[in-house]
Amino acid sequence: MSKPVREVALDVLLQIEKNQAYSNLLLNQTVKRTNLDPRDVGLLTEIVYGTIQRKSTLDFYLQSFVKKGVDSLQDWVKVLLRLSVYQFAYLDRVPERAVVHEAVTIAKKRGHKGISGMVNGVLRSILREGLPSIDKVGDETKKLALETSFPEWLIRRWINQYGLEETKSMCFSSLIPPSVTVRVNRVKGTVGEVLKLLREEGLEVKQGELSPDAIVVEKGNIFQTNVYTQGYVTAQDESSMLVGRALGATPGMRVADTCAAPGGKSTHIAEQMDDTGTVLSFDLHDHKVKLIHDQANRLGLTCITAEAMDARKIRDEKVEPFDRVLVDAPCSGFGVIRRKPDIKWSKQEQDIKAIQKIQLEILRSVAPFVKSGGTLIYSTCTVDKDENEENVACFLAEHPEFQLDKTLRERLPEKVVGRYQEGMITILPQDFQTDGFFIASLIKQ
Numbered sequence: 017m018s019k020p021v022r023e024v025a026l027d028v029l030l031q032i033e034k035n036q037a038y039s040n041l042l043l044n045q046t047v048k049r050t051n052l053d054p055r056d057v058g059l060l061t062e063i064v065y066g067t068i069q070r071k072s073t074l075d076f077y078l079q080s081f082v083k084k085g086v087d088s089l090q091d092w093v094k095v096l097l098r099l100s101v102y103q104f105a106y107l108d109r110v111p112e113r114a115v116v117h118e119a120v121t122i123a124k125k126r127g128h129k130g131i132s133g134m135v136n137g138v139l140r141s142i143l144r145e146g147l148p149s150i151d152k153v154g155d156e157t158k159k160l161a162l163e164t165s166f167p168e169w170l171i172r173r174w175i176n177q178y179g180l181e182e183t184k185s186m187c188f189s190s191l192i193p194p195s196v197t198v199r200v201n202r203v204k205g206t207v208g209e210v211l212k213l214l215r216e217e218g219l220e221v222k223q224g225e226l227s228p229d230a231i232v233v234e235k236g237n238i239f240q241t242n243v244y245t246q247g248y249v250t251a252q253d254e255s256s257m258l259v260g261r262a263l264g265a266t267p268g269m270r271v272a273d274t275c276a277a278p279g280g281k282s283t284h285i286a287e288q289m290d291d292t293g294t295v296l297s298f299d300l301h302d303h304k305v306k307l308i309h310d311q312a313n314r315l316g317l318t319c320i321t322a323e324a325m326d327a328r329k330i331r332d333e334k335v336e337p338f339d340r341v342l343v344d345a346p347c348s349g350f351g352v353i354r355r356k357p358d359i360k361w362s363k364q365e366q367d368i369k370a371i372q373k374i375q376l377e378i379l380r381s382v383a384p385f386v387k388s389g390g391t392l393i394y395s396t397c398t399v400d401k402d403e404n405e406e407n408v409a410c411f412l413a414e415h416p417e418f419q420l421d422k423t424l425r426e427r428l429p430e431k432v433v434g435r436y437q438e439g440m441i442t443i444l445p446q447d448f449q450t451d452g453f454f455i456a457s458l459i460k461q
């Protein structure tokens with residue numbers, strides 16, 4: 017007999033809490049492994065994402081009902097209480113009595129009688145007395161942190177970098193569920209043609225608003241369509257699609273994508289080059305390189321060659337220079353918190369310096385391989401200014417042969433240029449309800 021959905025949710029959340037596993041990967045694996053009813057998959061996803069997304073708010077709600085405080089509880093009990101309170105607070109359609117009953121059943125199965133009694137007592141007290149009010153919290157940073165479930169250090173960092181109002185919008189917009197968007201493989205069809213094919217397969221779809229290559233899926237499972245399996249589309253956020261546009265590759269060019277897995281941008285570049293020329297894609301390990309091959313094969317693209325290589329150590333004299341080089345760098349991921357809410361809890365402020373160092377090492381290492389007159393694109397899915405503008409400034413100070421590319425603006429949709437600074441663009445998650453992204457374009461003289 018398969019496990020009840022809330023118990024599966026508890027297992028997934030515990031693994032994320034203990035091993036810092038990525039929520040999206042673990043959830044996908046779990047759905048594949050367990051034979052849950054499709055409706056239960058929806059509830060599981062909602063409970064897992066929601067509980068991570070609202071973690072510190074849920075702990076605040078629980079704090080005054082747990083005698084010795086939430087931190088005194090064993091991990092599994094803490095997570096069980098969190099996911100139960102998440103359902104009370106945010107899921108209207110789940111009956112409260114069913115939530116208590118399931119939590120107590122799970123607690124009985126996993127712990128001694130005292131624990132199930134405590135779980136029962138805490139949940140019933142919350143139902144009786146109601147959730148504590150956040151409005152009474154006086155300090156503005158603390159209040160925003162509790163309202164939107166963000167670590168206080170990150171809120172303070174964003175306030176320093178963007179000011180209070182932008183930070184508030186960023187935090188609140190990170191709670192909005194992300195939309196499902198796909199990029200049309202223009203080697204196989206136009207956006208109009210693919211919209212028609214998807215509608216024929218019963219999906220509700222519309223054209224994207226930011227990227228000319230985008231389709232937004234409003235209803236239906238894109239991954240189960242023929243359109244997807246036959247390689248007409250790739251799942252990608254609209255702001256991420258702008259990186260390929262910013263690179264401006266044309267047919268026949270020689271392009272390097274140095275941090276390429278799972279291949280979202282390499283394949284976009286190959287599509288823009290009508291699958292002619294060369295795209296050389298690197299990532300650290302073979303299992304990641306395989307993901308790039310898989311994508312290219314599904315899309316029917318043949319101009320991509322992928323291999324394992326550390327982009328910090330490109331020293332081979334035989335590597336010919338490239339017309340375009342993309343560094344879509346590993347980063348803190350603060351622009352994609354609505355897709356991967358665990359990022360809020362797994363990253364610490366001191367991690368940013370270490371990430372920044374890797375990003376700069378990659379930029380320094382690839383610089384010699386950009387052709388004279390060629391373009392280097394540096395992009396991240398973070399909004400952190402140290403990883404973005406500061407890294408670009410650092411790199412330019414060390415490499416006077418590179419300059420900010422004034423023509424970047426022409427390759428971006430008119431809509432996004434509001435935040436354009438010469439040669440660089442930041443898209444915040446609240447701007448267009450997309451992922452947050454940073455793109456810098458640098459020309460080698």
Ligand SMILES: C[S@@+](CC[C@H](N)C(=O)[O-])C[C@H]1O[C@@H](n2cnc3c(N)ncnc32)[C@H](O)[C@@H]1O
Pocket residue numbers: 274275276277278279280281282298299300304325326327328344345346347378
């Ligand atoms: C933001 S992701 C790239 C996403 C990819 N460009 C796409 O659009 O599908 C960053 C990638 O950099 C890779 N990476 C991290 N350090 C690296 C290094 N030193 N050399 C090459 N790749 C690296 C990671 O494995 C990860 O796949």
